[in-house]
Amino acid sequence: MKKGLWYAIIAYIAWGLLPVYWRSFETLLAGEILAHRVIWSFVFMGLLLFVGRGKMTQLRNMFTNRKTLLVVAASSILISSNWLIFIWAVNNGHVIETSIGYYITPLFNVMLAVLFLREKPNFSQWIAVALAGAGVLVATIDYGRFPWVSLSLAASFGVYSLVKKKVSYEASIGLAGETAFVFPIAVAYIVYLHFTHHEAAWSLPTVSFVLLLLSGAVTALPLLWFAKAAARLPLSMLGFIQYIGPSITLLLSIFVFKEKFSPVLFISFSLIWAALIVYALASMRVARTNAATANAAASAVEAG
Numbered sequence: 001m002k003k004g005l006w007y008a009i010i011a012y013i014a015w016g017l018l019p020v021y022w023r024s025f026e027t028l029l030a031g032e033i034l035a036h037r038v039i040w041s042f043v044f045m046g047l048l049l050f051v052g053r054g055k056m057t058q059l060r061n062m063f064t065n066r067k068t069l070l071v072v073a074a075s076s077i078l079i080s081s082n083w084l085i086f087i088w089a090v091n092n093g094h095v096i097e098t099s100i101g102y103y104i105t106p107l108f109n110v111m112l113a114v115l116f117l118r119e120k121p122n123f124s125q126w127i128a129v130a131l132a133g134a135g136v137l138v139a140t141i142d143y144g145r146f147p148w149v150s151l152s153l154a155a156s157f158g159v160y161s162l163v164k165k166k167v168s169y170e171a172s173i174g175l176a177g178e179t180a181f182v183f184p185i186a187v188a189y190i191v192y193l194h195f196t197h198h199e200a201a202w203s204l205p206t207v208s209f210v211l212l213l214l215s216g217a218v219t220a221l222p223l224l225w226f227a228k229a230a231a232r233l234p235l236s237m238l239g240f241i242q243y244i245g246p247s248i249t250l251l252l253s254i255f256v257f258k259e260k261f262s263p264v265l266f267i268s269f270s271l272i273w274a275a276l277i278v279y280a281l282a283s284m285r286v287a288r289t290n291a292a293t294a295n296a297a298a299s300a301v302e303a304g
Contacts, residue, residue: 004232008241011225014218016248019090019098020256021218024208028200030088032193036201037083037215038179038186044216045176055173062169062177071167076178078160082153089149095253096261100139101153102246103272107132107279108154112162124282128275135271142264171227175220240280 049055193199
């Protein structure tokens, strides 16, 4: 469990620091950065699977099953959209909005579960959703425009998580399949930029270009760390730890990127933080109840 805790903390710290990494390529188009992220993630995962026993066979099986292939196609488009929005937002001064997006993602998942999985949240969870909705509304008023970055990030990642529930496969296999699906599109886009003289990656300083080549590792490693954490930790504990990421991003937006953080926006975040506290406490209560029920059932079986 202790090892799982460290895996989770490192994964979410890495995700929280991603804006600093992507900002180092702000001279590139967001689409070009995304294309390189897909290409080098595919290469990195290919190398990992090549040295792993039976992993390449699992990847091939993924693409020979029609149902699985449809899920991979949908999930690859959703996660690529999420990456594109995040990269664009970071390099165009909307880091605070990305933080809001990932704060409200778990609560957005509640709404998706109600709509598509027919789950029934308890009263406390509905209160959390209402508080988060109020926070987003306040942010909208403060910005004077619809916070499409925040809601697009939450929606794309939320639907991505929902789609992934349809098929279960190991994190490394999943990421390899998703990047493999969009790999041809990424290569085609790079070729298009080259022939239209809009390609800028090759003109980056050597250090920046090497960092761009490492985008595959930067993408894959936190996901693999998270997978190891998820296998070792209770879901309720992961629920608390996941807010390390957007909290770091929020601090970066204020103290590093010098984005405006108004009193009204503070009210918005206060409502969202309150929602998260209510949601976390409600989830822990449900987890304890389920555990107690499972233990009681196990005791009854042993007694019988």
